[in-house]
Amino acid sequence: MAGYDIRILKGLLDSYERSLLSQGKNKVNVHISFPFTRKNLPEYFNESSLAYEKIHGSVRVLEEQELVTAVWKNGKEGHIIEKVLLNDKNVAEAYAYLNRKPRREYVRENLELLEEAKERYQTPILQGFLAYLQERLIEGKSVKEFIDIEKPDKTRKILKAVGELENNREDCYIREFSIRHFGNSKTLKSMLGVVRKILQRFGEGFEDMDDCGILAEYSVYHTPDYVYIKGMGELIFGEDLSTVVNLTWLKQGIGLSGEDIGRVRILENSKIKKILTIENLTTFFRWKEKDSLMIYLGGYHNSVRRKLLELLHQSFPEAEYLHFGDIDVGGFEIYRDLCRKTGIPFKTYHMGIEELEKYKSCTQKLTEGDCKRLEVLIRKMESEGGDTRVLQYMKEKGRKLEQEGIEQT
The missing domain is CATH 1.10.10 (Arc Repressor Mutant, subunit A)
Known part of the structure; x- marks a missing residue:
């Protein structure tokens, strides 16, 4: 001490x-x-x-x-x-x-550092973050929520991490990314807490994502990222696309790694009438849907799942695209994010007032945080011309429902 x-x-x-x-x-x-x-x-x-x-x-x-x-x-x-x-x-x-410099000197050094990053990284989230830091430092306000002005080297790494993530276009693992940009396999991992906070505060659609989900959005993975699919359809793969796997043979489906997604095709003559994304794994495993290809979304979709959905939409433009998730704020935020980022006209599935009434005994009370987020989501969807009837009903009754509470009929 x-x-x-x-x-x-x-x-x-x-x-x-x-x-x-x-x-x-x-x-x-x-x-x-x-x-x-x-x-x-x-x-x-x-x-x-x-x-x-x-x-x-x-x-x-x-x-x-x-x-x-x-x-x-x-x-x-x-x-x-x-x-x-x-x-x-x-x-x-x-x-x-104390062998310490006055705060104004640290502020000057940090403002210079921010200007360097501003020129180097023309990425939206980092630019917003830099503007925030710059304004607060000039006004003499604290920025310790995100950076320590007495540790400019650490701040430089944080800014670089956000900028390089936003610029990343190549699938890689977190240790590879860290070695490539910092010369140390553990550097990025040590900063994930503050990096996640920056992306969530100054980006959009990351609110409920964990570290793995946010990194996957930028094609950076802790381990190989797999997409689980099951139901109707025939997969063809191999160098000559001669190997065929009929998904109906596999009761619980198959997992495809992100690297393999682009090398796999689904026969376009497959009798797929519905493409159904499912938010939670338990429901994915137990759910059965006739003439449907089902995809485990795992909460927010990422670039790997988006790539698969876009390939499917190209092959099956006439299919019905449905999303089945929790009937809560998070579930509808995921649905909104899915529609916006894929450009596919998904409809909600078993996420209506009927289910909230039918399974009333399984519903839970909205928390104070739920209510605040619900208000924000309603305003956003209204401004976009979206249907907010279920959200309004949730607000009126103060209840929500996890999809595991919905029975297969």
Whole structure:
């Protein structure tokens, strides 16, 4: 743990940088203080601790350097310290004591870094993020939710990760991507938390995705990405497309890797009348649908599933395209995302008012978060001319239903 002199002085400079005094905008005489409270310095109030004398010694050292002034309780010097005041005439010396640069210097360095990234990556999400950081830094606001301005090298890597992900067009694994752009197989993984937060905040359609789902949207995978399909249809593959697999032979279907999707075809004379995407795996395994090809979507679709759906739509333009998901906000957000990103006119399947009424005993109450997201989704779909009757019913009744609660008829 840092010495008490470091802790106290660091606390004072942190307060100084949050104040107008550091920006030269103060209009009244103010003093930056570090109050001795049980929250700031709990050891000072522990009678069984030896910290009391050590703290007094640290304060004396800082006073000798003319960096601070101690304020004693009831004016009794040497008894109990009430607070410590920063000597604003020697702020530069205080920074030097901590071997720390003033915030304005870090801000300048970070603004230069943002300009570099702005020129290098012309990608929409990163550009939005850079504009956000730039505005807040110029206004003297905090950006610690996303970056530490005292660690520009780490910030540079974060910006590079987002920009390179948005630019990526090649299927690869996360370790390969990390080696390629950072020279270390673990670097990207160590930043996934903040990268996900940036993509979710400044992108669209990532709200409910986990790390794997978001990376897959940019063709970066933890492990080979498989698409599970079953039902009607005959797969043909091989160099001469001579090998045929009839899906009706396989009760639970087959998994195709992302690399193989482009090399597999489904006979166009297959009697497929419906293409049905299913959100959850349990329902995919148990569901049966006549004259249909069923695809496990796994929540939000990604580039691999989108590639398959686009190939199917080219081969079977007359088929009925249906999506079967949870009757909740997430389910309809996934449905909306599916329609928008594939351009295929999907219709919802077993996601109506009838199911909410029929399986009322299986429904769950909407959470406060559900209600907020529902309001946003209703506004979005209304602005797009979408059908919001089910959403309005959910809002009115305050209920939602997972697709596993719907029985096969």
